[in-house]
Amino acid sequence: MTTSLELIIAAIMVIALMLYALLAGADFGGGMWDLLAFGPRTRQQREAIADAIAPVWEANHVWLILVIVMLFTAFPRAFAMIMTALHIPITVVLVGIVLRGSAFVFRKYDAQDDATHRRWSLLFSISSFLTPLFLGITLGGLASGTIRVEHGVVTSGFFAGWTTPFAFACGLFAQGLFAFLAAAYMTVETNGDRLLQADFRWRALFSGLSLAPAAALVFGLARHGAPQIFAGLTDWWAPGLLIATSVAAVTALVALWFWRFQLARIAAAAQVMLILAGWALAQYPALLVPDITLQNSGAPEVTLRLLLNTLIVGALVLFPALGYLFVIFKRSSDAKPFIKT
Amino acid sequence: MNDFLFARSQMAMSLAFHIIFAALGVGMPLLMAISEGLYLRTGRPIYLDLSKRWAKGTAILFAVGAVSGTVLSFELGLLWPQFMEFAGPIIGMPFSLEGFAFFTEAIFLGIYLYGWGRISPFRHWLAGVLVALSGALSAVFVVTANAWMNAPTGFEIVNGQVVNVDPIAAMLNRASFHQVIHMTLAAYVATGFAVAAVHAYFVLKHKDSHFHRAALSIALIMACISIPLQLLSGDHSAKAVAELQPVKFAAMESLYQSETGAPLAVGGIANDKTMELQYALKIPYGLSFLAHGDPFAKVTGLAEFPRDEWPNTQVVHWAFDIMVGSGMVMLALALWAGWLWWRKRSLPDNRWLLRGLVAAGPLGFLAIETGWVVTEVGRQPWIIYGVLRTADAVTPMTGLVTPFVTFTLLYIFLSIVLVFLLRRQFLETAESGQSPKVGELKKLPEGH
Ligand code: HDD
Ligand code: HEM
Numbered sequence: 001m002t003t004s005l006e007l008i009i010a011a012i013m014v015i016a017l018m019l020y021a022l023l024a025g026a027d028f029g030g031g032m033w034d035l036l037a038f039g040p041r042t043r044q045q046r047e048a049i050a051d052a053i054a055p056v057w058e059a060n061h062v063w064l065i066l067v068i069v070m071l072f073t074a075f076p077r078a079f080a081m082i083m084t085a086l087h088i089p090i091t092v093v094l095v096g097i098v099l100r101g102s103a104f105v106f107r108k109y110d111a112q113d114d115a116t117h118r119r120w121s122l123l124f125s126i127s128s129f130l131t132p133l134f135l136g137i138t139l140g141g142l143a144s145g146t147i148r149v150e151h152g153v154v155t156s157g158f159f160a161g162w163t164t165p166f167a168f169a170c171g172l173f174a175q176g177l178f179a180f181l182a183a184a185y186m187t188v189e190t191n192g193d194r195l196l197q198a199d200f201r202w203r204a205l206f207s208g209l210s211l212a213p214a215a216a217l218v219f220g221l222a223r224h225g226a227p228q229i230f231a232g233l234t235d236w237w238a239p240g241l242l243i244a245t246s247v248a249a250v251t252a253l254v255a256l257w258f259w260r261f262q263l264a265r266i267a268a269a270a271q272v273m274l275i276l277a278g279w280a281l282a283q284y285p286a287l288l289v290p291d292i293t294l295q296n297s298g299a300p301e302v303t304l305r306l307l308l309n310t311l312i313v314g315a316l317v318l319f320p321a322l323g324y325l326f327v328i329f330k331r332s333s334d335a336k337p338f339i340k341t
Numbered sequence: 342m343n344d345f346l347f348a349r350s351q352m353a354m355s356l357a358f359h360i361i362f363a364a365l366g367v368g369m370p371l372l373m374a375i376s377e378g379l380y381l382r383t384g385r386p387i388y389l390d391l392s393k394r395w396a397k398g399t400a401i402l403f404a405v406g407a408v409s410g411t412v413l414s415f416e417l418g419l420l421w422p423q424f425m426e427f428a429g430p431i432i433g434m435p436f437s438l439e440g441f442a443f444f445t446e447a448i449f450l451g452i453y454l455y456g457w458g459r460i461s462p463f464r465h466w467l468a469g470v471l472v473a474l475s476g477a478l479s480a481v482f483v484v485t486a487n488a489w490m491n492a493p494t495g496f497e498i499v500n501g502q503v504v505n506v507d508p509i510a511a512m513l514n515r516a517s518f519h520q521v522i523h524m525t526l527a528a529y530v531a532t533g534f535a536v537a538a539v540h541a542y543f544v545l546k547h548k549d550s551h552f553h554r555a556a557l558s559i560a561l562i563m564a565c566i567s568i569p570l571q572l573l574s575g576d577h578s579a580k581a582v583a584e585l586q587p588v589k590f591a592a593m594e595s596l597y598q599s600e601t602g603a604p605l606a607v608g609g610i611a612n613d614k615t616m617e618l619q620y621a622l623k624i625p626y627g628l629s630f631l632a633h634g635d636p637f638a639k640v641t642g643l644a645e646f647p648r649d650e651w652p653n654t655q656v657v658h659w660a661f662d663i664m665v666g667s668g669m670v671m672l673a674l675a676l677w678a679g680w681l682w683w684r685k686r687s688l689p690d691n692r693w694l695l696r697g698l699v700a701a702g703p704l705g706f707l708a709i710e711t712g713w714v715v716t717e718v719g720r721q722p723w724i725i726y727g728v729l730r731t732a733d734a735v736t737p738m739t740g741l742v743t744p745f746v747t748f749t750l751l752y753i754f755l756s757i758v759l760v761f762l763l764r765r766q767f768l769e770t771a772e773s774g775q776s777p778k779v780g781e782l783k784k785l786p787e788g789h
């Protein structure tokens with residue numbers, strides 16, 4: 001009984017993480033394209049990105065908080081060990097989160113002249129690059145298998161796991177993924193302005209294609225950088241998932257090519273979800289490979305059951321409200337929001 | 342300083358920073374919703390203008406509140422992993438409830454800030470009301486988690502193992518009630534007085550700016566209603582602390598020896614060596630009355646507790662006095678304003694009162710900061726009162742000076758930018774007080 005409760009909560013955590021990647025990840029990606037904006041419509045590109053992010057980024061950001069809260073409530077030992085062993089990259093993520101969020105609002109309310117605007121933009125977009133890089137590095141560290149815990153104490157120091165080529169490749173991959181998501185979403189957001197849409201179409205195609213070598217790099221480095229994960233990726237479910245992910249990726253690119261942006265957006269989102277699902281399955285049952293697992297770090301059953309009830313009740317409030325938000329701001333002429341109401 | 346001190350300082354600094362935005366995040370949406378509600382009722386555009394301008398300031402503050410709060414959720418683990426390993430399953434519940442309150446708050450704030458004209462005015466107002474409600478709720482939940490650190494319940498320790506965990510009992514611990522009431526009211530007091538100060542300043546400069554007079558009256562009503570309630574709730578808190586955490590209470594007053602009919606000591610220098618409070622102003626029987634509602638009751642002194650369980654008496658005592666003193670000054674101003682209003686039945690615009698309000702602007706926040714110092718420093722050396730020592734909960738990580746300095750510099754930078762941006766917003770608001778848009782309003786018949 002207890003074990004299955006732990007599994008359910010872990011599954012919800014993975015879903016919350018997926019939503020964070022799909023929603024907040026795209027907001028980070030938007031920040032990257034702000035820095036990379038060029039061409040005759042530089043200004044319009046930046047404005048379209050800012051308009052798309054502004055009403056939703058704070059709500060999108062709460063998914064991360066939910067993941068953290070669930071982690072320390074349901075898997076307190078895992079939380080304590082992760083926060084100890086990965087103190088450094090997580091601190092960098094936090095600095096990035098603070099700078100990204102505040103620079104974004106400061107820019108909006110401090111846009112007296114172009115120079116000020118540019119300065120805030122620079123801070124906003126640099127932190128939009130930095131944060132996903134270190135998020136990816138942190139996840140890479142979790143998976144590396146070199147962070148060791150004995151008798152509830154981290155014994156591998158503060159640099160194990162995340163200072164490796166594999167972890168760094170994970171960071172680059174996260175950046176690429178978020179940039180791709182953002183560009184794919186922006187093609188829908190800019191509906192009605194074909195030139196602007198074309199700009200984002202090129203960006204989505206370019207970043208989508210560059211994901212293939214990045215994924216290959218992560219996979220190749222995983223053999224030594226995260227052996228358990230690598231072994232996990234040869235399990236029975238792996239080929240199916242790999243095929244599904246590739247189908248989603250190719251669909252997204254083909255749809256972009258043929259200007260079918262609605263489809264491209266859905267396929268891109270599916271691709272990201274499948275990648276994270278694959279990661280979670282390969283790592284299962286470990287939260288911090290190899291010593292901390294769902295079973296040996298779980299909270300008492302009462303806590304898990306109450307948490308699950310809280311999550312269910314919370315979801316009943318959350319999803320209608322979230323749906324309403326997206327209906328108000330993300331309804332465009334030919335597009336229905338991807339969260340249905 | 343060693344790593345332990347840096348960890349404590351980083352935690353304290355991050356919390357002290359966050360609480361300002363948290364309090365405004367509870368108070369500002371209520372002001373906005375009241376003003377927009379008045380607009381819906383009276384149709385006077387001045388109220389609409391007002392809620393839009395308040396919303397603009399709130400948008401900046403809210404973003405900083407959200408990111409600094411995120412930092413806190415991580416810091417609990419980054420700095421106090423052993424604490425979270427212990428406390429997570431017990432108090433995770435209020436934190437997860439808080440998470441959903443944040444969601445509601447962030448979602449409806451997005452709708453409120455960017456939804457003008459996209460949804461009906463009534464729905465827009467409703468979104469504002471929901472922001473105000475969920476802001477208050479998130480404060481309630483997180484404060485119950487803190488209260489549990491002061492009055493830990495809902496678990497047992499058998500042979501070093503935590504058993505019989507009961508998260509609901511933990512959430513409804515005996516300190517929750519007084520802390521939740523006192524903190525929620527504190528948010529309204531602090532926001533009310535701070536906003537009143539800003540608009541009082543502009544009323545002093547432009548005596549008949551309808552805009553600032555309307556703003557001032559809404560803020561004043563909030564401030565004047567909440568401050569007397571806050572002092573009552575403070576009195577209740579004091580009684581609860583005297584019962585639940587007698588060491589903290591003794592430190593608040595630097596009372597070394599137990600006394601019957603103990604006097605209330607104001608100020609002074611606490612000397613832990615001679616166990617004396619020197620140079621303090623003493624109000625006879627005050628302390629016994631504050632603690633137990635009986636001027637002759639016995640109050641327990643620090644001497645009855647082992648020396649290594651004393652918090653820093655000097656800090657706790659002074660923090661307590663500053664909080665109470667700020668409260669008294671604000672109460673006096675509120676009574677004065679109420680008296681003037683009662684006599685004239687219109688917005689009090691006595692210049693001396695307005696000057697006093699401007700000067701009192703920061704007092705609510707001063708009281709919040711010092712009140713938290715009473716609670717947190719007064720709990721030392723425990724992170725969970727009587728259960729886990731702070732020193733045993735700190736991360737093994739070394740070199741904590743680096744994150745401490747980084748976050749301190751970061752927050753100083755954000756504070757400077759914020760002051761600058763908000764100042765400019767206020768000045769723009771001041772101009773709009775004279776702009777044709779509001780000028781036109783004057784042509785409208787009163788009460789239109
Ligand atoms: C506007 C702010 C404000 C004002 C005017 C006051 N307080 Fe306060 N006080 C707070 C804001 C605050 C606070 C920051 O919100 C605290 C920190 C923790 C808490 O629950 O509330 C607090 C804590 C706090 C505590 C410690 C509670 C604990 O550790 O559990 C006591 C005993 C008092 N207060 C008592 C008073 C008294 C007797 C006051 C005036 C007569 C007073 N407060 C005015
Ligand atoms: C008395 C103490 C606290 C109060 C009253 C409080 C209240 C609030 C409020 C009202 C907000 C909404 C944002 C805003 O209005 O600016 C907020 C944001 C936040 N707080 Fe606090 N908070 C407190 C302490 C804490 C602590 C100790 C933590 C973490 C452990 C925390 C975590 C957060 C987080 C994660 C957010 C961001 C939510 C978002 O993204 O919208 N807070 N807090």
Ligand code: HEM
Nearest residue numbers: 349352353356357360483484487710713717718723724731
């Ligand atoms: C409600 C949410 C809060 C929670 C859960 C919380 C939790 C904590 C924790 C875990 C520590 C570190 C361990 C310790 O020193 O005991 C701490 C210390 C501290 N906190 Fe809080 N806190 C909260 C609100 C606040 C606020 C709003 C302030 C504002 C000033 C504050 C001020 C401090 C200070 C000054 C310390 C350092 C105490 C010392 O080490 O002497 N706390 N708090």
